[in-house]
Amino acid sequence: MPVTHADACLVWPIVAPLATALAAFVLGGRWSTRLGVAVVPIVVAATAVVTWRVWHHGPQTYSLGNWPAPLGIELHADGLSCAMLLMSACIGAVVSVYSVGYFEGSTTASRGQPQKDTGAQFWPLWLMLWSALHALFLSADIFNLYVTLELLTLAAIGLVVLTGTRAAVEAALRYLLAALAGSLLYLAGVALMYGAHGTLDIASLGRSVTADASLQAALLLMMVGLMLKTALFPLHFWLPPAHGSAPAPVSALLSGLVVKGSFYILLRLWFDVFPQEFTRPLTLLPAVLGAAAILWGSMQALVADRLKMLVAYSTVAQLGYLFLVFGLARPGSDTGFAAWSAVVLFALSHACAKGALFLAAGTILHVAGHDRIRDLPAVSRRLPTTFFAIGVASVGLMGLPPTAAFVAKWTLLRVALGGGHIGLAVVIVLGGLLAAAYLFRVLAAAFTQPGVVDTNVSYRKVPRWMEYSTLGLALVSLLLGLASYPVIELLRIGSPWSPPIVQEAAP
């Protein structure tokens, strides 16, 4: 037994924010902000160390309490986990910086409403959410994944109700009911798998499962539950109100990170646990629903009259792309890896671009007190940096070169055409056009219409950090395209395609 465990680095991305959340809760007030900011470099460094180890030494496993699976719970980091961790660290860091400005002075009363210390309540909830995300991305145990999902959902709901408005409470209640239903369906699947195979460890399940009735039931239950939690059309009904009425940093976190959590679990189960011949008959269902989501979400975004609702419906549409992976990626073929890694890359790119867009919308709301799209021209003169960030993030969302979304969509298109899925290919192209259409509604309002500078309206001052952090995140989404190659190489580590496999003769 080694004296020190280098793989202990897996613990820190989970423990650091959790411990800080407790301290922030106890100390409260100004201290919660200070602690929240102080932990950011620690978390970023911890995820970087994990990635560094995986990059150089391959997938890492850590037995908590020194009880190896199946008795104990193991943490596991491979390329996919690392990519997700890096995404979470990057967006979490930016949102933390933004939140310092956003919640500044939240204690002082304004507009005749009795104020609570929203900032002091934000930090413990957000740090717990961060911890839950990392726990989820690092878990190698299907029951532990359920616990992290619950932690993630409850933290997200606590953040949605922070504003305390009636719309937020109603949206949060709907979100809570949908999310609990999703969790319970997933849990039922976990119970079935444990009953049949006596283990909760993903790796051992992947080795021992056999195609039988209980596995079929488990797969369907988990799939529906996780699709509900990822807001796949037509189960997306809870997302737009929840994401649209939350405080801006929270919307960015929900759209950028939280929905990716349940998607990540589905991705893992589908490719790591369930046997291929078993999932094949079901591949078209999520892919077709994903295609429908792209079209429906884009349509709704086209007619939305508030910027935040537009961005929220855009999330419904973009999540549709993620589900194309189940129709396009086939285990055991090289094109399978191409489609799989493209979709993960798309998720990363979407997280950055969408996060930036929501932060920008929040800044506009903060400054102008509204986010009506037709009244944007007057605001755009006041916030050049923010509107520039919207422009950059829009490029990322539309999938223009050189963004990662372009690389991802191009690859998906190639795989779809190669596999004969003409319909999906058409939707991929159409989705990009529709995204351009609804995003140009915003850009046109900001850049082309002559702005009527209304001198009667008083605008609030905006902390400079809010604007710069938004722009920074938007630029990351742009530059991610240039880093696509190393990201894809990272994803290969420990993926189902990682041992070089002979390509199948005929797909």
Next chain:
Amino acid sequence: MDSSLAWFDAILTLTLVVVALRVLFAQDLFQAIVLFIVFGLLLSLAWCRLGAVDVALAEAAIGAGLTGALFLNTLATTRRHGDQAPPAETIDRKGAWVDDKLPTLRPRPSTPWTGRLAFGLVAGSVTAWMAAVVVPLAVSSDAPRIAIDEAMLRSGVTNPVTAVLLNFRAYDTLLEVAVLMLAVLTVSSLTAGSARVSKALPSGPVLTSFVRLILPVVVMVAVYVLWSGTKAPGGAFQAAALLGAGGVLLLVTDTQSPSCARYLRRVLLVAGLAVFLLVGLGGMLGAGRFLEYPPAWAGVLITLVETVLTVSIALVLVMLFVGTSPTGAEGSARASDETPGATPLVSRERTS
């Protein structure tokens, strides 16, 4: 099997189904909640018959007891803030809570019977399908099991449930406690210090002396359940549920309101999770891993963690019942006119 027990099981199962149906078809929400509590108690009997005494304890204390109390609380709140305008004294001093924050609950138009039938059919067929899958699994005895006999020797406790919860899968429990903390944080961010507990029971000498008599017993039983958890069914969650129920009882009757400083309350709320984390990190000293206990110390450390957890979880359950704000510094200060620095655990509202 003993034939009289078989009869008991049959009657129990039948009663469970009948009570469940009565809950569903109850016209009055109050009646439905009472029946739900009855259902929970019967269910805990069923768990006992299945040999899962730990689950039975939790079901009785949390499923039936505290959930029932939360439901009754909610019912009282929604009735007060329902379709008629709320009486003036229920409005928060700043006038916020009622009109701004709680969505007004109005009775929904009832679903047409075709909708109900369709929903019933879907739910029924899913249940039947699940049963068809689960029953063969439950009957077959060749399903693989995890061997824990050897590990039990190093776990520090002799009750396997405690060994799983606090040692083998302690990480799950750690995160579950964080879930409880989050629930309190969320509830407090919703109510922001303006929630009150209505005095649900009329005060009187009989009730007051009953509560005075029962509370020490509740505390003693909780300590026993906690202590015996290492060897027999019991443990932190069950003990905390008992303590929490005692706390709720104290709040709804007219005895002295327990008060504690806001700061202390926050410390006690996080103490369980914080100690658990520290013990876990302590395991990493030397050559250990996160949440690893040295076998010689395992029993002591588990008892320590469980004891602190009991206090924190009990407080969490009471706070969930109260729905008051432990963080809203000015919120709680606003709600009280007591001495600064120490606020009562709840601010009481007289319904008279």
